[in-house]
Amino acid sequence: MGLLDTAVWHGKIFINEWTDGGGGTSPVIEPATSQQLADQGFASIEDVARASAAAARAQAEWALRPPEERAGVLRRAGQLFEQYAEEIRWWIQRETGAIAAKAGLETHVAANECFEASALPTLAQGEVLSSNDDRWSFARRRPLGVVSVIAPFNFPLILSIRAVAPALATGNAVLLKPDPRTTVSGGYVLARIFEEAGLPAGLLQLTPGGGDIGAAVVEAPEVKMVAFTGSTAAGRKVGETCSRLLKRAHLELGGKNAMIVLEGAGVDKAASAAAFGSFLHQGQICMTAGRHIVHDSVYDEYVSALADKAKNLPVGDPTDAGTVIGPIIDEKQLARVDGIVQDAVAQGATILAGGEHSGPFYSPTVLTNLTPENIAWREEIFGPVAPVMRFSDLEEAISLANDTDYGLSIGILGDVGEAMKIADRVVSGKIHINEQTVSDEAHAPFGGFKSSGNGTRIGGATVNLEAFTEIQWLTMRPEIAPYPF
Structure with a gap:
């Protein structure tokens, strides 16, 4: 059985395991021929709530795992993208209307995103600070918790994995909401890859659907950050909601x-x-x-x-x-x-x-x-x-x-x-x-100014570590400090 055998995921979503979604099913359509390729499952608002709560529970334990364990999962995922590249390319071509070279680029970059992310767990996770008091003072990086990733249809695999991989590598759990036109390439592929790579249950939840599901994965109380790639108009709505709820928003938007x-x-x-x-x-x-x-x-x-x-x-x-x-x-x-x-x-x-x-x-x-x-x-x-x-x-x-x-x-x-x-x-x-405008590498910073987004939020060890962690101040003394009270 191949990675993407439809018997595994046909009409399903992935919340801890493959299951029926409360939002029913929808056909997967090939744009070049209008042929139906399969059925995809859609999540309901209740499914998102269940997935988010389960992700938060799984994340607490995942953050405590040894860094080499998290790195190992990401390395295996990268190897699986290479192993199953031909099968994945077939789906990208059929579902997104991509020529072979573009589909091959997606699988190549997806593997590299995982390999790059596999280095994040063992990078320095903070710094030693000077202090005027008789103590040690540290700034250390901690996982955000649950991260929602909302990806578009055009490069569905790359634009999902470039956020999913570093988020998982830095100790977070992920809610993934692909574009409903490319649920296989931008969703099912990742769920199956990480399932085969040995990612513990609950850390990658797949909740396909339309705009209502996109809003739900932004508003879920367990979600601390939203990585959104899509139109500027939709990105503004995501940013407004995140601002109101005091969540971090990483917005990669349109361009002219x-x-x-x-x-x-x-x-x-x-x-x-x-x-x-x-x-x-x-x-x-x-x-x-x-x-x-x-x-x-x-x-x-x-x-x-x-x-x-x-x-x-x-x-x-x-x-x-x-x-x-x-x-x-x-x-x-x-x-x-x-x-x-x-x-x-x-x-x-x-x-x-x-x-x-x-x-x-x-x-x-x-x-x-x-x-x-x-x-x-x-x-x-x-x-x-x-x-x-x-x-x-x-x-x-x-x-x-x-x-x-x-x-x-x-x-x-x-x-x-x-x-x-x-x-x-x-x-x-x-x-x-002396190059044209379309270029992307897993280790290079990527982001736009003005209405193209809120700056560089993806790419490279430094950027990804900053994007998917927050800094905690930690001090330590050899014994309890004296106070005047």
Whole structure:
């Protein structure tokens, strides 16, 4: 029996064990074909309460386990992601509409997230402080308790495991709520991996469902922190609730990322990088290159090359070996993408490539003749759309790049010296010089500024240790201190 044999989880949720959920079942649909792949179980509000209470009980004992035991579970999980990579990739392709390379990236990064997290239990967990009194003084890191992880549909495995793994490694328990469109890739996969890795019961609870379940895993009294990845609008609601309940909120939100192409940049390579940044996984990535800011001297050649790339990228079933562009996740998102493109044209934009769809497949699209007020330039599209605008000098490029509510990722292509001047003045959580905007590694800090989130909250030992623990002050004397009372 394979890791994801449906006989184990078909129509179930995971609260200490595989069980029926109070929210009923829903079909798992393949976006490319509309075929039903399986049934997923949905949790009820009562299930969330039960899962949260059980997680809190399990966490108290887990935090006392030797660090090598926690590290061992994470190492085994990483090895299992490698062992079952082919099976997991199949589900990612079918359920999310990903091409093989993107699905392979998810399993590769998932394994690395576990390996990186396995080092956390044995890192220094605090520091020795000086004191004016005759005592020892320490600042030590303690687990938060129960952490809720809410993950989106676009990179469901990576965007779940990057919070689940460090949370578990630092002694916490987790409530995992994946997007209901990708419950297998973002939920069942993790539950099965950690079940096989020997994680004690109760520490990873899987409560799939819609918005009501998302609210429940935020509001559950045992939950001390929420790691949310998703839209800015939904993230604001999570942040408001956490603020009211005095919970920590780690928000990784949307982006309208700029690809800046400088004077003298090699157009062929720049267009290739930009096409990757805008069209990978149908543009359904928070780091997607959503604005192309191109110098006058290369603008005409660049837009021609980018449009040529767009017209020649194979679109179709992501399980076909030659496919580069797969389906949009569902009809609602498809309608949003097309609606923005058509509104952009109504506001004066020109379509150089794409702008049409067949079934769930939206053609890679290049838009020109835009103004800064055009909807395609202002709003996150989450589709394979590349809006392009020209600039004449660095001041204008910097102004255009910063003129957005978002601040997640920026790519700058061309002369490194000029790129460095820009990098020091743009507001962005990540800047990539002579690379496109989509990049992620398990050991690298990840986070956005402005409406893209509340700063770096994921990635690397230092960031993850700070994210999933809190500091406790501890003092110690050789005998009871004297007091004047």
